[in-house]
Amino acid sequence: MGNTSDVVIIGGGIVGCATAYLLAKAGLKPTLIEKGSVGNCASGFSAGLLNPLHGSGIPGPLEELARRSFQLHTGLAPEVKDLTGIDHQFRxxxxxxxxxxxxxxxxxxxxxxxxxxxxxxxxxxxxxxxxxxxxxxxxxxxxxxxxxxxTVQVDSYQYTQALLQAARDRGAVMRQGTVRGLRASNGRVSAVALEGEDVSCGSVVLSMGPWSGEAADWLGRPVPVWxxxxxxxxxxxxxxxxxxxxxxxxxxxxxxxxxxxxxxxxxxxxxxxxxxxxxxxxxxxxxxxxxxxxxxxxxxxxxxxxxxxxxxDDGMPVLGSVPGWEGVYMATGAERKGILLSAAMARVTADLVCQGRTDLDIDRFSLERFGG
Ligand SMILES: Cc1cc2nc3c(=O)[nH]c(=O)nc-3n(C[C@H](O)[C@H](O)[C@H](O)COP(=O)(O)OP(=O)(O)OC[C@H]3O[C@@H](n4cnc5c(N)ncnc54)[C@H](O)[C@@H]3O)c2cc1C
Missing domain, CATH: 3.30.9.10 (D-Amino Acid Oxidase, subunit A, domain 2)
Structure with missing residues (x-):
């Protein structure tokens, strides 16, 4: 079951679930793979504060992404609540x-x-x-x-569940398992290696939260996320x-x-x-x-x-295409602001997967800044 997909998302935190929802809404059939249970890590236990006016990098390099993300949540949160009936207490x-x-x-x-x-x-x-x-x-x-x-607060566990449910209602597939690596053909990703089988796909999103550093071995380049x-x-x-x-x-x-x-x-x-x-x-x-x-x-x-x-390593998110790996995208490293930034990170990732470009300025968040 489910060993071919348009796009595989690795990690069922809020970033992965929001990305799955936006991709499913855009008409793709994403598969979300989670090694534990959805929302059982930081996304389920955060304080759920959505504040684009305060925190590390604000004012400063995170200001614009934070503000855009906050605006996106004001549409996304009621939308997934209406679709699923899950009350995530966005207020x-x-x-x-x-x-x-x-x-x-x-x-x-x-x-x-x-x-x-x-x-x-x-x-x-x-x-x-x-x-x-x-x-x-x-x-x-x-x-x-x-x-x-x-400023807004949300129950980030219920919000993550609502995003997942809304994604599944639109055709996303959820699988449990631990991804161990990526397969490529002619420089383009072709599958993810799950325990005991490969899942073929055209694109992969790495939203593995604090475990994202494990992808350094898969990609053959530094991923300083911890x-x-x-x-x-x-x-x-x-x-x-x-x-x-x-x-x-x-x-x-x-x-x-x-x-x-x-x-x-x-x-x-x-x-x-x-x-x-x-x-x-x-x-x-x-x-x-x-x-x-x-x-x-x-x-x-x-x-x-x-x-x-x-x-x-520099306290900023890691977002966008992975150099040298066509079809692979990072969406991680949002540290103390991951619930707030999840909507923009998902929007950027869905734009890149679907259209190959995004109107948000994400150059400073590229994995490339850490060297090759
Ligand atoms: C105490 C605390 C309070 C916080 N309060 C706020 C707040 O008020 N506002 C705010 O904006 N942010 C807050 N945050 C930060 C926020 O919780 C995180 O930045 C955010 O939840 C990260 O989401 P994520 O989806 O990137 O990662 P995660 O929630 O960690 O999800 C990653 C998922 O990937 C899965 N995974 C990893 N590797 C694999 C693999 N190989 N195969 C399959 N699955 C895999 C994991 O099991 C996990 O479920 C807080 C964090 C903490 C710790």
Whole structure:
């Protein structure tokens, strides 16, 4: 069954599932191959924050891709929810970037500049007492905060499932198995090697998340993508939920969720493929977030999760055609922004597979930048 396909997508995270959906919608018959279960890695356990105005590379080289991706999600998310009935909780949640001194206030104000330039966001500066009137549990030394309306949160596990279901409803095939290599004929990919059999295809998309580095052996060139572990604590706080997302100067956050829990995070750990939750991370997250909101200490721990982000050597995604391999495309390395960037990464990949070109500027994200 299914040993020939127009295009094979390796990896059933959000990037692979969104790509499968767009390709199936364009009339191709993609096969998505996943070694575990769909959404069981970072795409299923992320914080689900969609914010194109803040984070590493923003403002900077990720700004345009992030903004385009955010716009694409506003069409894609309701579309797959309507098609599948899967409620992925895509909803606007305001954000406040807190500062505790002048230097931090200047950095938080960058978000206001970006929000002014971007369509669909409202923003203003709040002084310390205004922040405390919105959430009295914020640390009393707060100097102020950049308040932004228009940022979104999503249940990234359910969103990934909805994208997969929508792709399958349009003819995509899902297979379980581990891909071990690629086959080529005259410089063009001809098949992927699955355990015990080959699946013939015209194109291949490598969306293997933190395992993408394994493709270096298949392609005969460096693919410097590796796992960056992150952990989150899901708490039940006494009293009301925080009214919005609070982000601290070091990137730590407090995020209210529709099920009544409040998530706090996170860590950045270079520990290989070990994805077990740890006591050290629990204590570190609690310590960092207590500086923003001391009351988190009174919360009951409902769940601690850990998972692995796909990180590249320069912190940027790896996107586009693979030099020397006709028909092979990379879509990986989105690190802390993979849920946000997934829509643009899928759009670019589907454009390249279907038309051989894309109108998004992706030159800086090419695998070629790491040498041959
Ligand atoms: C704690 C934490 C919080 C986060 N919060 C956010 C957030 O708020 N917003 C945001 O935008 N991003 C966030 N992220 C980042 C985001 O989760 C990731 O960047 C994104 O999920 C990566 O998606 P992916 O599809 O590239 O990879 P993955 O989700 O890792 O999926 C890759 C899949 O490929 C499969 N695979 C690998 N090799 C093979 C093979 N050889 N054969 C078959 N299958 C294979 C794997 O089993 C896996 O299912 C967070 C990450 C962490 C860790």
């Amino acid at each position: 606007p949640v305001p954000s406040i970037y807190l500062s505790f001194d002048d230097d931090q206030s200047n950095r938080a104000r960058d978000v206001l500049d970006l929000a002014e330039r971007a369509e669909g966001f409202e923003s203003r500066w709040l002084d310390g007492p205004e922040v405390l009137s919105m959430e009295p549990r914020i640390a009393p030394g707060v100097a102020g905060g950049a308040y932004v309306e228009g 796992p960056l572990k992150g952990q989150i604590l899901r708490l039940k706080l006494p009293g009301s939920q925080p009214p919005c997302l609070f982000t601290g100067p070091g990137g730590e956050y407090v995020s209210p969720k529709p099920d009544g829990t409040t998530w706090i995070g996170t860590t950045e750990e270079r520990v290989g493929f070990d994805d077990r939750p740890t006591t050290e991370a629990r204590e570190a997250i609690m310590k960092d977030v207590m500086e923003l909101m001391p009351a988190v200490h009174q919360g009951d721990l409902v769940l601690q999760t850990a998972c692995l982000r796909p990180a590249s």
